Amino acid sequence: MKIVIIDYGAGNIQSIRFAIARLGYEAVLSHDPETIRSADKVIFPGVGEAASAMEKLRATGIDKLIPELRQPVLGICLGMQLMCASSEEGNTRGMGIFDVEIIKFTPEVKVPQIGWNSIYGLKTALFNGIREQEFMYLVHSYYAPVSEAAIALTDYGVKYASALHRDNFYGVQFHPEKSSSAGAVILRNFLEL
Structure with a gap:
């Protein structure tokens, strides 16, 4: 199986690559459109700020490529947010895969949300073997409203959406690569879709 992690200068790619290696798979880091297109599974990571990340994607044409992909694609953290219609962060236009507008947490909560929080209302095979209220590791200041x-x-x-799905596209706000054994189960589930 050919697994490609899209490499566009987003921070967490090595930790994702190591997490996949622990599952017994090898992942390739690439920003080459043909390599990405020919993958069986594509992981679209992201750490950082929406507007500058989107600028990097536009400069390479990856912003147009991702929505055209037909194999399973997993967006992680900022990757998921950039797959949405827009983000308040830097007033950024996203790829529009998910018809969702990313918004900032209100000042009533500590921003960014850093640490472990539970997920529930789990749907799709991405969460096979994951129990309701399982804890995942999150670091973010912006979120996807429930849709x-x-x-x-x-x-x-x-209450916000910590994971999204449409067709062959999945997105998770949390970091499965940093979410212990439960995160590893989610990554394996994605690779076995």
Whole structure:
């Protein structure tokens, strides 16, 4: 199986690569469109700020490539947010795969949300073997409101979508590569979709 992690200068790619290696698979880091297109599974990571990340994607044409992919694609953290219609962060236009507008947490909660929080309302095979209220590791200041695309929910001042799904596209706000054995189960589930 050919697994490609999209490499566009987003921070957490090595930790994802190591997490996949622990599952017995090898992942290739690439920003080459043909390599990405020919993958069986594509992981679209992200750590950082939405507007500058989107600029990097536009400069390479990856922003147009990702929505055209037909194999399973997993967006992680900022990767998931950039797959949405827009983000308040830097007033950024996203790829529009999910019809969701990413918004900032209100000042009533500590921003960013850093640490472990539970997920519930789990749907799709991505969460096979994961129990309701399982804890995942999160680091973010912006969130996806609950929508039809939501396949997992989390509470942090508000109820929000901590995972999204549409067609062959999945997105998770949490970091499965940093979420212990439960995160490893989710990565394996994605690779076995």
